Amino acid sequence: xxxxxxxxxxxxxxxxxxxxxxxxxxxTHCIQRAVVDVGGQExxxxxxxxxxxxxxxxxxxxxxxxxxxxKYPELGARYRHHYMARQNDITLFEGVLPLLDDLRARQHxxxxxxxxxxxxxxxxxxxxxxxxxxxxxxxxxxxxxKPHPLMLQELMREFGxxxxxxxxxxxxxxxxxxxxNAGCASVGVSYGAHEPEAFHALKPRHVAHSVRDLHDWLLNxx
Numbered sequence: 001x002x003x004x005x006x007x008x009x010x011x012x013x014x015x016x017x018x019x020x021x022x023x024x025x026x027x028t029h030c031i032q033r034a035v036v037d038v039g040g041q042e043x044x045x046x047x048x049x050x051x052x053x054x055x056x057x058x059x060x061x062x063x064x065x066x067x068x069x070x071k072y073p074e075l076g077a078r079y080r081h082h083y084m085a086r087q088n089d090i091t092l093f094e095g096v097l098p099l100l101d102d103l104r105a106r107q108h109x110x111x112x113x114x115x116x117x118x119x120x121x122x123x124x125x126x127x128x129x130x131x132x133x134x135x136x137x138x139x140x141x142x143x144x145x146k147p148h149p150l151m152l153q154e155l156m157r158e159f160g161x162x163x164x165x166x167x168x169x170x171x172x173x174x175x176x177x178x179x180x181n182a183g184c185a186s187v188g189v190s191y192g193a194h195e196p197e198a199f200h201a202l203k204p205r206h207v208a209h210s211v212r213d214l215h216d217w218l219l220n221x222x
Contacts, residue, residue: 009185009222011161012103013152015170016114016121017052018192023090024171027052027083028193031063034079040067052193053115053172055145090124093191095211100133102219109159112137113151113168113178135159146174149182156182167205167222169214176202189214 018024031048035041043063051059060075061067067075103110111134114121118139125131136158144150156166168179171192179186180202188204190196196207205221208214 007106007108007222008165009108009167010165011109011111011156011159012167012169012218012222013111013113013155015053015168015172015175015192016112016116016124018171019169019175019189020092020096020112021090021124022093024049024052024193026086026089030079030082030086031060033082034060034075035064035067037078038064038067038071038075040064040075049193053146053170053174055115055140056117058145059115087123088127093211095215097133099211099215099218100130102215103222104133106219108222109135109161111135111155111159113146113155113170113175114138115140115146115174117141146172147177147181149178152178152182152184156184169218173198173202176204187214187217 014020017027028045028048032042035043048063051062057072057076060079061072064075100110112121116139118141121137121139136155138151138154143154152166152168156163163183166184168175168184168186169189170176171189172194176186176188176199186202186204188196188199188207190207190209199207206217208217
């Protein structure tokens with residue numbers, strides 16, 4: 001009889017956009033269009049994609065340094081307009097559902113820690129029938145945004161899991177910095193918003209180049 005290997009992580013927290021959902025190109029486009037709509041200079045693709053993962057208004061402000069603060073409400077409204085018009089374009093990365101099912105079969109707590117709003121995450125979960133696959137979640141509008149560690153700290157408290165038994169999986173430096181700030185391990189994915197060369201200073205356990213790569217690493221190491 002094979003001996004079962006002890007589990008290293010009880011709680012696994014996933015970022016949403018660019019990690020589970022293939023939404024990076026759409027979000028980048030919506031940021032660019034929103035900035036132009038309110039009279040700002042269109043940010044480059046790199047500048048717009050860099051802020052993915054942050055809470056919405058800090059992200060838009062960072063991407064549009066020439067837009068005055070009094071226009072921030074309009075800027076946010078224009079982003080939401082463009083996003084809602086194309087939100088059905090978003091799809092899960094291939095292989096995400098089997099990955100989540102395998103982790104739950106191994107009795108990991110599977111959660112989401114995202115810069116999205118609660119309304120936005122709930123709509124996404126509803127749209128792809130994912131709600132039953134997650135044990136918990138935190139969004140940027142109900143706690144501190146990334147890279148502040150509070151999002152992970154609240155999830156750890158909710159499930160009674162220590163930092164050394166918690167793993168964060170994300171596609172941006174904001175995700176990996178949040179894990180570091182919370183005293184947790186992390187795994188980066190290179191197929192999302194940020195270039196993986198920036199990950200190494202944040203000491204991820206692994207950088208996955210596809211969902212299949214991520215799946216294999218988690219089953220063998222988590």
